[in-house]
Amino acid sequence: MAEVIAIANQKGGVGKTMTSVSLSACLALHSKKVLLVDLDPQGHSTKAFGYYDSSQYPLSMREVILSVIQDVPIDKEQLILHSDENVDIVPANISLAGINSTLESAMCRETVVKRFIDTVRDDYDFIIIDTNPSLDNLPINALTASDKVIITVQAEPYGVEGMADLLKSINMVKRNLNPDLKIDGILITMTDERTNLSKKIIQDIHKNFGQHIKIFNSTIPRCVKASESTGVGESIFVYDPKGSATKAYNVFTKEVILNAEKEHNDIRMPSYDDLFTNEEQRQEAKLEKIMELPISEIHEFKNHPFKVREDEQMIKLIESITENGILLPTLVRPSKDGSGYEMVSGHRRMKGAELNGLDKVPAIVRDLTDDQATIIMVDSNIQRETILPSERGFAYKMKLEAMNRQGKRNDLTFSQVGKKLNETYSIDKLAEEVGEKKNQIYRYIRLTKLVEPLRDMVDGLREDKIKIAFNPAVELSYLSKENQELVVKYIEEFDLTPSHAQTIRMKELSKENRLDENVIYSIMTEVKANQKEKISFKMEDIDEYFPNDFTPRQKSDTILKLLKIWAKKRKKEHER
Known part of the structure; x- marks a missing residue:
């Protein structure tokens, strides 16, 4: 039975079609039977395999959707195209653009595409769905029909714009339509390792989403040949077999295959819960849910080093919350004493919500050990633009101590690493992660003294x-x-x-x-070498002339003001 994967992002121009086509072609090269479903009215995935003219095929996705709605069979032999690269295609063209109004009035409109996919699943190893750039009925249908979703994000300014809306849609589909839906990962596209901007955006994507969502190891570089390939009706594996993008997509495809094989091979003996709970209860227990938690029940992380300041950035955050709500959920863990929850990541968001008059925040509740929570807390804050020197020092100290005790996690399930890290290995790892020299990290930690x-x-x-x-x-x-x-x-x-x-x-x-x-x-x-000559007073000599609560600077300012008044008076006397 096929694994169904939707390639999604409601933002256009982020590499969805290139990823759909390249993944399909590469899976075929790995001897997998592949069906590419083009669910975009632009029909770019269809054209990418050489089918430019709708007269080349009698049926398309529009007819598929209509056949399901009307409950009439469709001729799959006429529908499915067979490309020279051993990828089968369900084509799409501009006629699909008007299908939304038809879907609106259809019974169970979100499951229309799924009902078709279910009729062909047994014929393939993988079914890849290329979605259109929106959050209308078509991508919701794709998510409902899929086992997994891969999110493509470009390494460009505003590349992650709209991610919050997409994640909300995925969670909505997961809760209400497809509880088995998983995010297979985020694929970063259009990277350019020559520019600091691209590197920073990649770091920001890992910082903002890497704690909760897998990010594929492979990143796809910007490549002219990749754009050219779609114009000649070939995948990059045929058009530019030795290109950088081709190699990157090959590595990415191997990750996708390994993920699928790992899940299929994960066979275990049934547990008590497997035997005495139903499937719905088991699936519900597995899901990591976003919950609306009262702010009053969330406590500060113990010894949290990062101060929440009501500065210009906080003002912008409050304005964003007013306009859009809280886009990314906070991360909390149950308090050890059972008195609510402890904040792990999202302190500024919670403060912004509080200042905005909100009494609840969206939160992911996760069971974490002290060391796991500490590492996540530091990682989610350490790349912020404005971090005070002492904040950095306390953060490095806390994370290094956690790494020394338990070892740094290196997977997404937070399972403990079997081998304990000694301090030398820990500081090496920390230096590599934060991009600092080891000695500089120790110097920052000294500030905590x-x-x-x-x-x-x-x-x-x-x-x-x-x-x-x-x-x-x-x-x-x-x-x-x-x-x-x-x-x-x-x-x-x-x-x-x-x-x-x-x-x-x-x-x-x-x-x-x-x-x-x-x-x-x-x-x-003592007078410093670069210091101008100055007059100094002993405080005890002038204290009697000032209020007790005056600071040295206030005393200095007062003396200067009096001197100015004296100088003006003296000048007038001389003029007489």
Whole structure:
């Protein structure tokens, strides 16, 4: 019996037809019996195998749909075309464009295509359905008829636009029409490894969707020959057999075949649940569902390193939620004490929903160990555009500790890796994943040793705008908490920050147990080589003239204002 796979995305120009044609042709080359069903009124899959003119075939998908609706048989011998590449085709042309109005009034309109597919399933190993770029009755029919769906996404700006709507449609079909439907994976198309933009978009796709959906290892490069092949009525396996896109589609096809074989060969002894529950109950238990959960029942992830700030990005997120709702579900796990759920991924979305006046958020509930949850939490946040240095430090620390304890997961089922990773292997893996050098990761982790006022300075969060550079902050992390507090005291008193060289000296003196308040004061108050000459006051000399709650900067501002008033007054006196 055939495995039925729909190639879908309601966005046009993302490589659906090229993928449908290339996958079909390559499956045939692997000695599989293949039927390609063209469900797009543009008929591009039909044309790709040389059938340009509808006069070349008497029947098409339009007649198939009408025959099912009217419950009359159709002549499959006349309907199915046989290409030179051993791919059978159910053709489509522009006459299919008006079929939606007919489907609207049909009984069980979502299952029309399925009823036809069921009559030919036994004749093939694979049935590939090329869908039209929309979310109307035709792609819903394709999803209802399929065992799996492959989503094609182009590595271009706005390539993932509309993915949320597609995923909602897939989940709707899964809940109401086809509980066996699975997402086989996301195939990234039109990549260009020469550009940073393409690489970033691929990273974003993995970040935004990789936690919940398999992403095929193979990516399809942009290729002129691939576009040319459709114009001559041949697949790229005939037109450009040694091309880069051809090789990529061959690797992708092997992944599809392996996925199918793995599922077919997954034979096991029946369990208690298999014997004493019905099929509907078993399928329901397998599905990972999106649920609407009250925000009041979702708790923060323990020691979550990423702060949720009400900044410009949050304003944009709130506007997006107002206009479109929450497009991607959050990920939560049941709380250990049974008091609701713990947020794993989606803290900003939940905060945006809360600020928008919503009391519920869509969420996937998943059982996760502490280490699995930590790794997912870090992975889903670490590629954000704006991450503070200390946030990165705490995130690297948490993930590295989780990897050291349990080993990094390397599949989509979160099964534990048998071999424990030692620290050396873990840091190597972490460095590879985040694109940082090992030493730089350790330097970020050092920031977690800073007292909070110094962390705020390196993150640039102070209201008085005092900021300390990354390198000096790393050196200060080696000081004791008491000495760090003294550094903060003198930074605030003298409104200056230590140079990198000064912090290195403090670190070395601390190692020798020779660093105390007097030494810190001496180092902090010395004139730096690049520093302009300045006047300084001891705080105790001027404190009596200011309110107790005045900061050093407020005192400085007040002194400057008084000096300006004095200078103006003095000038007027001289003019007399």
